[in-house]
Amino acid sequence: MKPLRIGARASLMSLSQTAPLLAALAPQPMLFRPFSGEGGDREENRAPLEEDGVFSKGIEVALLEGEIDVAVHCLKDAPTEDTPGLKMAVYLKRDDIRDCLVTRHPEIRMRLDDLPSGEVVGTASVRRTAALRTHRPDLKIVPLRGPINERLQALSRGDVDAVIVASCSMERLGLRHLISERISPEIICPPLGAAIIALQTREDDTETYERILKLNDDRTQVEAAVERLVLSRMGGFCNAPLAGYCTTDDSGTAIKHTLRARAFTPSGGTAIDVRLTGEEPVQLAVVVCRRLIRHRALELAGAR
Incomplete structure (x- = not known):
């Protein structure tokens, strides 16, 4: 059996969520290729996140050209429409869709409603910013972008008093203990496609599809299809x-x-x-x- 060539972004977040996938596909032979310097992972001239699929273009090119057999995506960051010649083939079981609050003093377990007026909260998300301006207009919202570990470093430096990030991201990085509050979706509505890892293959590659099909979660697949349609x-x-x-x-x-x-x-x-x-x-x-x-x-x- 030839090795299954799997590609994912080289960010710490992507590597953390890909490791369990590799373990689940064992013992079949595999080769893993990390992709760096693309989309939102760039250290300079970061993408403004104002276009579809900004995180995944480089991996998709490699998949189309046959350099890899499977591309690992966070569904919310993947292109809304399937790229010609490719398909989202398998959906892993969905994780917690909620955003969470992380503060400079996680041991206090402060809630969003407990933050003092004027506290500085970092996020570059249009969705989170709009929700915070509605729920807590007395907070100061400042743009904060980058891999989650960089955002947490800004927190520890005192650049901000709190950050809003995805609960599933904190869990995948082994940082569940830093979560102060998992925020209700009624306060901050999650993004469509949240907390879903999707595996993308070439449309005509039935052999690869059959090798990864055991990882598919039927419930998540239906929810993903509905959200992508919206x-x-x-x-x-x-x-x-x-x-x-x-x-x-x-x-x-x-x-x-x-x-x-x-x-x-x-x-x-x-x-x-x-x-x-x-x-x-x-x-x-x-x-x-x-x-x-x-x-x-x-x-x-x-x-x-």
Whole structure:
């Protein structure tokens, strides 16, 4: 059996989330290739995160050219539409979709509502900034971008008093103990595609697909498809003023899905929030998008 060639970004975050994947695919032979110097990992001239798929272009080129067989992506950072010749083949079980608060004094376990007025909170996310301006307009929000370890260093230097990051990122880095609060999605709505690791292959590479299929989580696959459909119809990408998530309830006789989608102005002053439950996930996404568009959600991105 030829080695399975797996590619992922060379950031600490990407390496941390790829290691369990490699272990799960053992004992089959594998080769791992880290990719550096692309998209949001660049140390200089960082991408403004104002385009789709900014983190994944280099890996996709390598996949298309046959240099690797599998590309590992955070789904929320991957292109909204499948790149011709490639497909998102497998979805690992979803992790915690919530954002979390990390402060300079994690031992106090301070909550977002407990932060003193005027505290400086670092985030470059349009989604988080808008939510904070709505929930805690008395806080000072400053742009803070970069790999999560760099953002935590800014915290330890005292550049900021707190940061908002993804709970799953802290968990994957083994930093769960630093989380002060896991913030309710009702306060900060997660990004569509949050906390999902997706494995991408070439469309015609059935051999590779069969070798990784055992890792697929059916529930996550459905939720991912629904959320990607909303992103596609609404023209969203990783840092667009659009958020939401799909959840699955299989406790009854029929499987039901609840889809929430939220469009908002970057200032946080106006938001349109749609939430529906149904048994047909694709139709659910279509109806949610229709309601968002009917309420002029597409006009919010450039509004104040």
